[in-house]
Amino acid sequence: MTRSTSLLAVAVLLAAALAGCGGTSTTDTGSGQVASLTTPDVTASATGAATDGGRPQLRLDSTDEEENALWQAYNVCLFEHGVKKNEGRSAGAAGDGTGLSLDQSGEPKAAYVACQNKLPLQPPELDRDKNPNYVSQWNDYVQCLRKRGANIHSLPDGSGWTWDDDVNTAGPGLDEDELPKAEKDCTMEIFGGKK
Numbered sequence: 001m002t003r004s005t006s007l008l009a010v011a012v013l014l015a016a017a018l019a020g021c022g023g024t025s026t027t028d029t030g031s032g033q034v035a036s037l038t039t040p041d042v043t044a045s046a047t048g049a050a051t052d053g054g055r056p057q058l059r060l061d062s063t064d065e066e067e068n069a070l071w072q073a074y075n076v077c078l079f080e081h082g083v084k085k086n087e088g089r090s091a092g093a094a095g096d097g098t099g100l101s102l103d104q105s106g107e108p109k110a111a112y113v114a115c116q117n118k119l120p121l122q123p124p125e126l127d128r129d130k131n132p133n134y135v136s137q138w139n140d141y142v143q144c145l146r147k148r149g150a151n152i153h154s155l156p157d158g159s160g161w162t163w164d165d166d167v168n169t170a171g172p173g174l175d176e177d178e179l180p181k182a183e184k185d186c187t188m189e190i191f192g193g194k195k
Contacts, residue, residue, distance in 0.1 A: 053116070055116070056118070056121065058120050059123055060123045060188060060192045061192070070118075074115060074118040074119055075102060077111075078111050083103055084102070084103040086102055086104070125191040125192070126191060135158050137190050141190045144189055148178075148182040149173040150173045152173075
């Protein structure tokens with residue numbers, strides 16, 4: 001099994017997961033209609049400043065709450081601009097208690113254009129084009145995860161990581177709860193200059 005692990009790709013996957021999982025506050029009336037929709041307060045967001053057309057800028061040290069608030073604001077915008085609720089998922093599928101899950105078809109495209117200014121930018125340290133040390137730091141990041149027990153190796157082009165060939169017999173090394181914490185810790189250690 002291959003997992004894209006370019007930190008940028010991980011962030012994109014997280015965005016897709018959050019968009020698919022919801023992140024908006026709603027009340028489902030049972031008829032499939034949304035009775036209320038609350039836009040989160042993102043004034044105390046993970047950014048000190050917005051860049052690239054007003055898009056919010058995530059930081060390496062952004063808290064989960066800050067990131068979730070920014071993604072929630074993006075998802076609310078998408079919903080308000082016509083992205084449909086995914087009726088194929090159970091009410092509790094959002095994982096945040098709201099039960100709202102957004103359709104993943106990418107339609108209507110106009111919604112994504114209208115909400116582009118709310119799509120959070122990843123930290124510049126994780127942007128290959130902005131960080132001249134990205135490739136070497138990426139390799140150090142993979143080694144950091146390995147030291148913490150993840151049975152992974154870097155892809156040859158440095159675009160991500162994949163599970164080791166023997167993961168089916170040896171297991172992933174870290175369970176589903178341990179991997180996100182290890183990824184966050186290694187991100188801060190390697191890309192945050194706490195080496």
